[in-house]
Amino acid sequence: MRRGDGHLNQDLDPDNRRPQDHCGVFGVWAPDEDVAKLTYFGLYALQHRGQEAAGIAVSDGQGILVFKDVGLVAQVFDEKILAGLRGHIAIGHTRYSTTGASSWENAQPTLSETPPGLDGAAGASVALAHNGNLVNTAQLRREVEALGLTQHRGPISTTDTAVVSALLSAYPDLSVTEAAMRLLPRLEGAFSFVFMDQDTLYAARDAHGVRPLILGRLERGWAIASETAALETIGASAVREIEPGELLAIDDHGLRSLRFANPKPRGCLVEYVYFSRPDSVISGRNVYASRVALGQALAREHPADADIVIGVPESGIPAAIGYAQESGIPYSVGLIKNSYIGRTFIQPTQSIRQLGVRLKLNAIREIIQGKRVVVVDDSLIRGNTLRSIVRMIRAAGAIEVHARISSPPIKWPCFYGIDMASKAEFISTGLDVDGVRRAVGADSLGHVSMDGLVRATEQPESRLCRACFDGDYPTATPEQRLSELERVAPTPS
Ligand code: SF4
Known part of the structure; x- marks a missing residue:
């Protein structure tokens, strides 16, 4: 049909x-x-x-x-x-x-x-x-x-x-x-x-x-x-x-x-960080529990002097809760997501498009104003989302914004079904963490370590794909396979 x-x-x-x-x-x-x-x-x-x-x-x-x-x-x-x-x-x-x-x-x-x-x-x-x-x-x-x-x-x-x-x-x-x-x-x-x-x-x-x-x-x-x-x-x-x-x-x-x-x-590490639902279980490990553990690891590895911890909805929230638990800094809901506007059949006008991330997220001024804020997100790809969020939190009256990311810097493309970006588009390509911090406008920036991430999944490191973080692909890449093919049977030009 x-x-x-x-x-x-x-x-x-x-x-x-x-x-x-x-x-x-x-x-x-x-x-x-x-x-x-x-x-x-x-x-x-x-x-x-x-x-x-x-x-x-x-x-x-x-x-x-x-x-x-x-x-x-x-x-x-x-x-x-x-x-x-x-x-x-x-x-x-x-x-x-x-x-x-x-x-x-x-x-x-x-x-x-x-x-x-x-x-x-x-x-x-x-x-x-x-x-x-x-x-x-x-x-x-x-x-x-x-x-x-x-x-x-x-x-x-x-x-x-x-x-x-x-x-x-x-x-x-x-x-x-x-x-x-x-x-x-x-x-x-x-x-x-x-x-x-x-x-x-x-x-x-x-x-x-x-x-x-x-x-x-x-x-x-x-x-x-x-x-x-x-x-x-x-x-x-x-x-x-x-x-x-x-x-x-x-x-x-x-x-x-x-x-x-x-x-x-x-198995894909990013399923634990971002893709899977928090109520799902992968290889015996509940996804929500692994995200909370990621936040706890982040708090140990990158502490901050702050008044509140907020998460970027949806997948940054369990990690923010974990960060708050471990650091003792109170957790608050500071960002609200409109879950229904992200994909629509209506073509946005140019002026609406310029609102960018605001269409999906909005800050609660009453929670944020006058505070030193830790904001926890799950991943950093091009950096545009985090830059907008930091700006939004400052506009809502925060006096400091400390960004914490519950995955290591992404530096390699995924060939296994995840649409991330090309290598040249990753903000962590060619910039160190301080360079990225300046680019997104945060007062401090910290990523969870690979060790912290692997521990949070409770899986042996050898059983996880980490390729988008370290370039160690479990198979040949499509380019390698294509060039082998062209060596055997050149494509007519
Ligand atoms: S490269 Fe590996 S870990 Fe990264 S998103 Fe793809 S499958 Fe997951």
Whole structure:
């Protein structure tokens, strides 16, 4: 089903963007349930992971129906649309684009059909939803061309997900499980997939397990989600994480686990700092608790003489509470966020655009006036947001502003599905901490150390991806893979 071409949400504040995640995924196998509605509410709980597009695919055992569109989950679906999505298996997706243009075509789930088998058996339909980003997409795209898939099926969308979707259904004589076991070991980068054919729900996670993916249990059925909070929202209990390098298949015969790669866990550190919901649990650690611990570490590492501690909503608040607990400085709510204005279908006027961060945040003068303020934020990318916030706090009457950041300086781009910025755009590229302090106009600035961050997650350092902080990537980069490819088969100029 397709509904219009939709225009995209306009970000009112593009220069002040925070790092954006590349999607939330959800899947459910439950013969006695309204699987489309469960998926809708699962996606609703994962809205923070992607606000550009949303989609649901359902199977009734005969065929797969997909409905997707640009917009928030609640904008894309209504009762009537959900009532038309009947079946016993569903997958869903909320999208934030980091690869491929933002358009209906690039919304997910993708749907592809395998050709009929050599014995004349009917082909399967495969719907796929992806959180992450592959680094060897160019190589895979050449494979799609070499197999002649674009000739038979017409143009294939520019995303890594569309390429995987095409390759999953490229082999008429392999079952979907066999095709997945052949394809998954050749994918490099970060992927947490949920996919389905008419009869089976699948989940797969890359060998490093960069992005989260959790298995949940319903009374009569199974659910899979990017975060535990989405499982709880639909009344499922979290069973365990999908293991790095594992393919799960769920059908009438139960649940099967297959291993397509040896696990080399390197979960994303920034999920703890910023991306995941505070009520989610990653590798046994509650995200809220890790953010409070980050604030406590910040207070020990970078104390301040101040009257109040405030947090930048939403994800800076638990760290601000931790800072206040550890330092003994009272915590106050000094900044208020309008959660609803960040992304809208209305194009802002130039004068509204110039208000910048004020559209999203406002300071409470009565709390701030005459005070020495510690303001805690979760990350520092380009520095524009912090500069605006420091200015706003001073304008509300603060006599000193001490900025504290609950992550180390970000200096390297992410290739695993997080849209941060390029190296040249990071404020910490080429400036030391004091240079950054002057650039944002704060009286003092302190970042939590890498050691403090790792401790707050309660995970061994060797099992975490820290690449955007230290450049130690768990895989090759897309540039490395591209230059290897060009050495083998130069692109015609
Ligand atoms: S590079 Fe940073 S944001 Fe990207 S996966 Fe690694 S830790 Fe997470």
